[in-house]
Amino acid sequence: MSIRKILLIAVIAVGFGAVNLIFFQVDLTEYVVVTQFGKPVRAVTDPGLNWKLPDPIQSIQRFDNRLTVFLPNKAEFLTKDKKNIVVESYPAWKITNPIEFLKTVKDVSGAQARLSDIVSSELGVAFGKYDLTSLVTTNKKNMKLKEMMDGITRNSNEKVKDYGILIVDVRLKVLSFPEKNKLSVFQRMRAEREKIARKYRSEGSEEASKIRAEADKEKTIILSKAYEKAQMLKGEGDAGAIRIYADAFQKDPEFYKFLRSLQAYEKFIDKNTTAILPTDSELLKYFASPKK
């Protein structure tokens, strides 16, 4: 093998090495910090191809610049109205300043430790300022949850600023009572439901008896009105009859009396009647003597 060939191969090898030691790619999902003997000198935040002095003079550290979510552990807090609550929160955060990040928290797990401390202390402070009834309420105007969470995000950001971190938001995944308190909540729920059920049932019977009473009342009114009308009609009939009789009979009262008496005799004298007739009565006038 000639000297030239060996030289060529050597140059190519060194070239490859240099490419790896000098040039580096920055992906759009990452920030790169260039360190010189371990000391950060500059940050590359734009994606593309970059160069640096070769290792070991300058080396690089890569940081993911994408948004990520950190799930701290469940925590219990006390609200302003002294209610025990269990909270699971999560901050969505990302690295904004890789140099600060590298200097202060070094890596993601370091950042998570700080975030956990900061967010939970902010949560504790915030819950101490708000009543549970203003976080969980049916009154829209009274709802302060968003206000509180925005405050927590703002305050936490104030504290993580120096770590080169931005908290996009802090959200509450769980806001509930501790397990040991849930039993009494369930009891209260049950009692409330029983009350409501009772209310429904008594409302039902109230309404029903109202309807029945109304019906009975109406029935009575209908019947009494009918009675009134009926009596009126009967009266009209009787009056008419009296008039008719009077009209007719006053034409010859004596004859009427005679006829009416005869009619009456016919009715009231029945077979149980005993008549004692003197022979000089008008009836037996001819019975005693046929004389004229």
Next chain:
Amino acid sequence: MEEKKVLVESNNVSKKHKENLAVRDLFFEMMNRLDKVILGFVQKAKRLIGFFNSLSQKNDPDNSAVSDIRQAFSHLNLKLLGYASVGLIIFFYSLSGTYIVNPGEVAIVKLFGQVTNNNVGEGIHYRLPWPVSTADIVNISTIRREGIGIMLPEHKSIHSSPEIVQFLTGDMNIIDIQAVAQYRIKDAQAYLYNVSYPPYLLINETIRSVITEIGGNMKVDEILTIGKERLQSLIRSKTQKILDQYQHGLEIVGITLNKVYPPGDVAQAFRDVSDAKQDKEKTINDARGYQNTVIPQARGEANRLFRKAEAYKSDVMNRAGGEANRFESMLAEYKNGEKMYPENETRYRLYMETMEKVMGRVNKYMLDVKEGQKLNLKFFEN
């Protein structure tokens, strides 16, 4: 090649009988292998003996293996072979920039980590080989699902089993919820490069926080009855808003609330409320029924009374009229007779006729009395 296939959702298809077949095959295979291994040992031992034998027969260049190999490849040009292999390596290396985008997928091409084309459609494409250029392929047409408080079968491999998801309503009731979110990727670039948290988990956390927020502002009765639809659309729009804030390029297609119900034994109390509601309706309906029978009955009765009275009126007046007529007719004739005959015997006739009828049915005693004589009768009843 560094095509990341993000979100690999495996669906395992292991079936029992297939496993059985596999076990049987494996057994035969092992037996075969054992045979071969034994045979191989025997052959190797023979060869070793032969090798030692050949060593003892030295200075015979034609018989050595090395010279055999040399002889076999002597016709090849080593230089040419070297160039050819280098050429082949370069050829295949540059060919490695080929990639295929399937229907429904989109590829994003990066050059030195910088996006150069964020919307490569389906087909076969070329980019510069790694590490200069890379292509990330994402399926943007598939609708994916995520269960909240529910385990979806396709997630068994990537999720741990879900906890019961409960939330607090505005009136401090605890409610269990099970929901399924359908989502898809609407912006491949945002999806790939903006968030480094599994999308299904992000959606899960976000929806839970949204439920906490919205549920905490609604009454339990509202949620359990009419509010379900509203709750769904509220959760959807709010979740979308937050995902947009995260710039994750995800779109919530729909939220389905599978179960929204009070937990365990409290449910019975809730059921009793709806029973009570029905009881109320029933009691009221019964009363209405009573009303609807009583009043028509009363009206009927009223009508009957009225008609009866009318009948009475007619009856009385008609009778009166009849009697009056009869009287008037009789009177007319009577007067007529009186005029014509001085001694009107009509009156006498009428009298006698009546007496005839009346006296015909009574017990009669006749007393012979002289004219003007007075008589005293005393009756004793026993």
